[in-house]
Amino acid sequence: MVQDLGAVRERAPAQPPSRPARKKVPAAVAWVDCDRCSGCEVCIAFCPVDCIGLVRDAEMPTINPTCHVVVDECIGCKICVEQCPWDAIEMVRYDARAAAAVAAAGEPA
Numbered sequence: 309m310v311q312d313l314g315a316v317r318e319r320a321p322a323q324p325p326s327r328p329a330r331k332k333v334p335a336a337v338a339w340v341d342c343d344r345c346s347g348c349e350v351c352i353a354f355c356p357v358d359c360i361g362l363v364r365d366a367e368m369p370t371i372n373p374t375c376h377v378v379v380d381e382c383i384g385c386k387i388c389v390e391q392c393p394w395d396a397i398e399m400v401r402y403d404a405r406a407a408a409a410v411a412a413a414g415e416p417a
């Protein structure tokens with residue numbers, strides 16, 4: 309799952325620069341299975357830190373947009389997991405070292 313971090317960050321919408329830093333890094337963060345996501349936006353409405361965005365795949369513009377989590381801002385509250393009507397979100401281990409390596413490389417694996 310860690311190898312998906314770069315792809316999520318790459319495709320997630322830009323966040324405002326004024327967003328405050330997370331106080332504590334969670335053990336696990338939310339991850340959206342795009343094959344299950346309907347794009348209903350329920351998770352976006354419930355996320356308390358507004359770190360989920362609807363993203364259209366540039367390579368498949370006719371496919372409905374799906375949600376992506378900005379993992380560096382997710383606080384691991386699991387609210388989105390509980391609210392998603394399609395069971396499209398799961399919590400995955402957050403490996404800060406892997407995330408940093410992906411960021412340093414610049415491009416997702």
Ligand code: SF4
Nearest residue numbers: 345346348349351392
């Ligand atoms: S609530 Fe679930 S199905 Fe709806 S947009 Fe979010 S991840 Fe996709």
Ligand code: SF4
Nearest residue numbers: 355382383385386388
């Ligand atoms: S776990 Fe909480 S903070 Fe993370 S994306 Fe879901 S609702 Fe947002």
